[in-house]
Amino acid sequence: MGLAPTYLGSVMSQIIVNGLMLSATYALIALGITLIFAIMNVMNFAHGQMYVLGGFMVYYTYGVWHWPFALSLLVAALVVAAVGLILERFFFRSVLRRSRREESTMLLAVGTALLLDSLALALFGEKQRGVPDVVSGVYHLAGAYIPARRLLIFAIAAVLTTAFIVFINYTRPGRALRAIAQDRETAALQGVDVTRYSALGFGLGAALSGLAGGLLISTDAINSGAGNLISIKAFIMIMIGGAGVVSGAIAGALVLAFSEAIGYYFIPGSLPYLLILTGLIVFLLFRPQGIMGRRWG
Amino acid sequence: MSLLQVSSLSKRFGGLQAVDNMSFEVRAGEILSVIGPNGAGKSTLFKMIAGALKPNSGEIYFDSRRITGQPQHIVAQKGVVRTFQETTIFREMSALEHVVIAHHLQATSGAWGAFVNSGRSRREEEAIRQSAAEILNYLGLGHVQNEAAKNLPHGYLRALGIAMALAAKPKLLLLDEPFAGMNPEETDRAIEMVRGICMRGVTVLLVEHDMRAVMRISHRIVAVSFGRKIAEGSPQEIQNNPSVIEAYLGREDDELGI
Amino acid sequence: MNRLLGPLIGLALYLGIVPLLIHGSSYWLTVFINISLLAFTSLGVWLTFYIGRINIAQGAFALIGGYAVAVLTTLHGWPFWLALPMAGLVAGLVGGVVGSTILRLRGVYFAMLTLCLTEATRLLALNWTGVTQGASGIIGIPTPFGGDSSYLQAYFFSALLLLAGLLAIWRITQCRMGRVFRALQAHEDLAASIGINVAQYRVLAFSIACAFGGLGGAVLTVFLQSIYPTSFNVTNSTDFMLYCFLGGLQFVLGPAVGALVLFLGFQLLSALGSYQALVYAILMVLAMLLLPNGLLSLRFSVRQKSMREGQV
Numbered sequence: 001m002g003l004a005p006t007y008l009g010s011v012m013s014q015i016i017v018n019g020l021m022l023s024a025t026y027a028l029i030a031l032g033i034t035l036i037f038a039i040m041n042v043m044n045f046a047h048g049q050m051y052v053l054g055g056f057m058v059y060y061t062y063g064v065w066h067w068p069f070a071l072s073l074l075v076a077a078l079v080v081a082a083v084g085l086i087l088e089r090f091f092f093r094s095v096l097r098r099s100r101r102e103e104s105t106m107l108l109a110v111g112t113a114l115l116l117d118s119l120a121l122a123l124f125g126e127k128q129r130g131v132p133d134v135v136s137g138v139y140h141l142a143g144a145y146i147p148a149r150r151l152l153i154f155a156i157a158a159v160l161t162t163a164f165i166v167f168i169n170y171t172r173p174g175r176a177l178r179a180i181a182q183d184r185e186t187a188a189l190q191g192v193d194v195t196r197y198s199a200l201g202f203g204l205g206a207a208l209s210g211l212a213g214g215l216l217i218s219t220d221a222i223n224s225g226a227g228n229l230i231s232i233k234a235f236i237m238i239m240i241g242g243a244g245v246v247s248g249a250i251a252g253a254l255v256l257a258f259s260e261a262i263g264y265y266f267i268p269g270s271l272p273y274l275l276i277l278t279g280l281i282v283f284l285l286f287r288p289q290g291i292m293g294r295r296w297g
Numbered sequence: 298m299s300l301l302q303v304s305s306l307s308k309r310f311g312g313l314q315a316v317d318n319m320s321f322e323v324r325a326g327e328i329l330s331v332i333g334p335n336g337a338g339k340s341t342l343f344k345m346i347a348g349a350l351k352p353n354s355g356e357i358y359f360d361s362r363r364i365t366g367q368p369q370h371i372v373a374q375k376g377v378v379r380t381f382q383e384t385t386i387f388r389e390m391s392a393l394e395h396v397v398i399a400h401h402l403q404a405t406s407g408a409w410g411a412f413v414n415s416g417r418s419r420r421e422e423e424a425i426r427q428s429a430a431e432i433l434n435y436l437g438l439g440h441v442q443n444e445a446a447k448n449l450p451h452g453y454l455r456a457l458g459i460a461m462a463l464a465a466k467p468k469l470l471l472l473d474e475p476f477a478g479m480n481p482e483e484t485d486r487a488i489e490m491v492r493g494i495c496m497r498g499v500t501v502l503l504v505e506h507d508m509r510a511v512m513r514i515s516h517r518i519v520a521v522s523f524g525r526k527i528a529e530g531s532p533q534e535i536q537n538n539p540s541v542i543e544a545y546l547g548r549e550d551d552e553l554g555i
Numbered sequence: 556m557n558r559l560l561g562p563l564i565g566l567a568l569y570l571g572i573v574p575l576l577i578h579g580s581s582y583w584l585t586v587f588i589n590i591s592l593l594a595f596t597s598l599g600v601w602l603t604f605y606i607g608r609i610n611i612a613q614g615a616f617a618l619i620g621g622y623a624v625a626v627l628t629t630l631h632g633w634p635f636w637l638a639l640p641m642a643g644l645v646a647g648l649v650g651g652v653v654g655s656t657i658l659r660l661r662g663v664y665f666a667m668l669t670l671c672l673t674e675a676t677r678l679l680a681l682n683w684t685g686v687t688q689g690a691s692g693i694i695g696i697p698t699p700f701g702g703d704s705s706y707l708q709a710y711f712f713s714a715l716l717l718l719a720g721l722l723a724i725w726r727i728t729q730c731r732m733g734r735v736f737r738a739l740q741a742h743e744d745l746a747a748s749i750g751i752n753v754a755q756y757r758v759l760a761f762s763i764a765c766a767f768g769g770l771g772g773a774v775l776t777v778f779l780q781s782i783y784p785t786s787f788n789v790t791n792s793t794d795f796m797l798y799c800f801l802g803g804l805q806f807v808l809g810p811a812v813g814a815l816v817l818f819l820g821f822q823l824l825s826a827l828g829s830y831q832a833l834v835y836a837i838l839m840v841l842a843m844l845l846l847p848n849g850l851l852s853l854r855f856s857v858r859q860k861s862m863r864e865g866q867v
Contacts, residue, residue: 043663091844102662104847106609107800110793111840118832228789232674235667243664270678277675284668285656347748373750381748387741398738402750404731411730418730465749 010143015261017144023257024157025212029230030237030249031164032208038181038244039201041102042092045109047209048230049116054080054210055217056124056224063131069218073156076214077207084206087112088199113227120224130221153215160211161250168246177201181244209234236280242290251291300325300500301346301377301469306355308341315341317524318355323469328491328501330511332535333521334544339504340473342521346502347379347471348372359469374402376468380461380475383454386446392457393442396429399464403428432460436490452483456490463494470494472503476510488514512536520544562808569714574707584706588778590818591713595720596771597798597810599764602724604804605733606760607740608658612669614792615676616646616765617772621782624773625693626686635699639773646769647762654761655754673792680784692783696776709778716774717811720767725807727763736760768795801842803849812850 033047044050054076061072095108137148168174176197179187188194213222213230233256240255241248256276263272299322308316316338323329333339344350346357348369357365364372387395403425404411410418433442436456441449446457455475462470475491476484488510495501505511511518511532518535520528522544528535535541577583596617603610623642627633633641657668680687687693700708727733735756738746747753776782794817795810802813820838824831846853 037663043667091840095844095847099847103604103609103800103804106663106666107797108840108843110797111836111843114793114797115833115836115840118836122830122833229674232671232789235671239664239667239671269682271682274675274678274682277671277678280671281653281657281668281675284660284664288660288664349744349747368752369744369747370750370752373748378750379748381745385742385745387738387745389741390737394734398734398746398751399749401731401735408732411732412726414726414730422731461745461749 011265013142013144015258015265017141017146018265019254019258019261021146021150021154021257022260023254024154024161025215026233026237026253026257027161027250028157028164028208028212028215029234030241030253031161031246032205032212033234034205034238034241034244034246034249035177035201035208036205037238039177039198039205040088040092040096040105042096042105042109042202043243044205045106045231046087046113046116046227047205047234048232049113049120049227050080050083050206050209051213051216051230052120052222052224052227053083053116054213055222055226056120056129056213057210058214058217059124059129059131059222062134062218063129069134073211073214076210080210080213081203081207083116085199085203087206088202092202093195093198113231117225117227120227124224126224128221128223129217131218134218147219150219153219157212157215160208164208165246173197173200236276238290239280239284240290242292245290245292248290248292255291298325299323300360301502302356302358303342303346304356304358306342306345306357307353308338308345308350309353314524316345316352319521319524319526320355321519321526321529323500323502324517325500326495326498327516328495328503328514329517329519330515331502331504331519331521332506332508332511335506337521338524339521341524343379343471343473343504346372347377349379373465373467376466377471378462378465378467378469379471380455380458380473382473382477383451383458386454386457388447389445391443391445392433392438392449392453392460393426393429395446395457396432396460396464397425399461400425400429402465429464432463436460436463451478455487459490459494463499467499469500469502472501472505474505474507475503476505476507479507479510484510566718570711570718574710578707581706584710586819586822588706588709588713589775590815591710591717592771592775592778593795593798593818594811594814595713595717596768596775597795597814598720598724599767599771600795601799601804601807601810602727602736602760602764602767604799605728605740606736606757607743608661608757608761609663609666609796610669610761610764611666611789611792611796612672612676613764613768613795614787614789615669615673616650616768617775617787617791618676618680618782618784619649619765620646620769620772621776621786622680622687622693623769624776625696625782628777629693629696635697635777639770639777642773643766643770646772647766650765650768651758651762654758654765658754658757658761670789670792673787673789677784677788687784690784692781692786694781696780696782698777698780700778713774713778716770721807721811728807732756732759797839801839801846801849803851805848806851809849809851816850 029047029051033044036042036044057076057079058072061067061075062069091108091112092105095104133149135148135152139146139148139151168178176187176192179190179192180194180197184194237252237256238249241250241252259276260272263275301323303322304320306316306319319342331339331342341350345352348364348367348371351366356363359375359377362375364375364377404421406415406418406421430439430442433439436459438453438456438460441453446454449457472491476487479487484507491501491514515532517530518532519526520535520538520541527540527544528538530538573587577587596613600610600613620642623645624638627638627641628635653672657665660668681689700712735746735751738751739753739757743753772787776786798813798817799810800813801817802809802811817839821831821835824835827834
């Protein structure tokens, strides 16, 4: 009996630690997709594929060629950003110019997801890939175990998330992006170069997803078919938080990460996700616009 | 003989009291206008009567039956039909198709009969088409009935909106700013149109900004400001009412129509 | 009469010429059975587009129909001809219940949620082991098609099912129901203002759509004689949607043309080996960029052009 409170306490702290560790990386994914949605009104169905691409960049540069981890993360971000820029320039820009209908951009987004999926399969094969630990060791805090590699990933993701929020709120390009998200026409009238900043937003959103993939491959393995599942996670987060809202992306990431941490701690297998998805549908019944509503900024 | 009764109706949006304890009635056969400056709560009131918005408190009775908070299609079935401003249309459809669809409540043959194209359903379709064409002719839209709505000029779209509402056979027609943005001749024609509809036995409640037209057309007027009713009476009485004049003071004179 | 000529020629081709050419090849018969059934299933997605919703859940309802027919025939000994309509009914009812909640969402929100629904259904099939037998799936499902000509029988059955589906959807678009659906697609509030019960009609459309999914999934399952939680997944759901888009959303024949061209195209690219999927994806994205209104819009624009030129 005397052990129970301590045991309960350590369960609690383990769950909190797991949830927190995961939420920072998830925030990167959610921020990326919400940024693209806010700026371009495009739901990036290829977001998960960009994550996979980022993961494989780190796999090759860090895992196979043994570059420094920081450098390989940078490469992952740049490569995925470049892919995002190419997609924006050659696919979405022309379609957005031609038609404002949601269907046409969504169709294209689904098409790019399919394209990146088959590209990943052709380039990287079907195998599940992981990388060696960046740092080793385990910390023990309030009854919870924290592997050092997870802590490092958390720290990097938290710094990147903070940097992104500072960038969006306090820098000139950040303000321009927010202006475009509020109202494209008004932003253009105020002299914002909408075309250039849209490209920047798309590239940045893609890079965030790529970074998340690069970070998480060091704790969870990845395979070329994982894209759709990651996209689904991204959708869950922004539906919970409210699409196109920075605070909503963070809220969604926290909710999903903690739901996963709690679910996987107590229930094995795939049941937690079934519960999460069911919970999502019930939640949307009562709050279809998500926690943080729809407007951005 | 009151057809519509609004009693102590209130609606809040966050901190804003859009409609505040408003009561009035619409008598059968009359044209009643609700006037007020922008943001006075006219559209909120309008939407609540049409069932598009639920009030926080208060009641709405139509034909002595409570319709408070009921969904739009039920309110429409009972005979309260609203029009939208002219940008709200089924863009790709022809004018005729708009009015045919608006006969939805008149169709009595079953869905299955329609699906297998039964004789009864065919006859009904024919009758609906005929009636739709008649309504369009009556409102002067006969010559554009096959034109896609997105290609029609604004004046026509407003008439099309009224045509749709008439097709739903309303007892009470709610008109949302029917004279907004019209030049004097267009306004004259629109006034004749609304009077004609009223002559056919349809009671009309309209919210409007254009005072000139309202003064000419209304049997009675309800003036609102900041969500409250400030006056009610004949056009004459409203024009001379001190609180109405005060509510419009500091605004452009032409809004009062003097 | 002129309007019917094209479809009639297509019908004659599909029921007469195609089986005559390929009746000896079980591979090609299988390809065309798949095309018919995928097209039939996509018709449901098309109908959801018709009320203005982007539906990426059809894989889920195909899975539900597949499991329904599998459980009824293998575990409860129902005959196929009874189990098949039941599968459609079950999928339609589930669609009605789920739809009455999720159809309140629109645009990308509805699309995202339907995608999640596909994944949720897979997880349900995986975890509800008492009914679905989990990951090991249900195998040995009896088939009503037997003997030397079983592939040919299945071909004709699938083709007739597709034709019946096309006819049903075409009738829906032509009758009052279709008019209401078009009104919902264009403006739900305006539709409600003239007395249309918007919620009821969109649930009706979605239920019909899901019943199509259930029927298509059931026949595919019986044809393959096995079903697993991954038999219809997110990829299938997006495929069904893409067939509609690429065929053309304005045309009832859109999903059929889309399924025919895309599925056949994919098979023809099999010579490319490991690059098959990549080349297929590239061609598809190109088609999206060059033909934003679908393949059938090509035919129409050509005709309009020649008519204009004829007038000069």
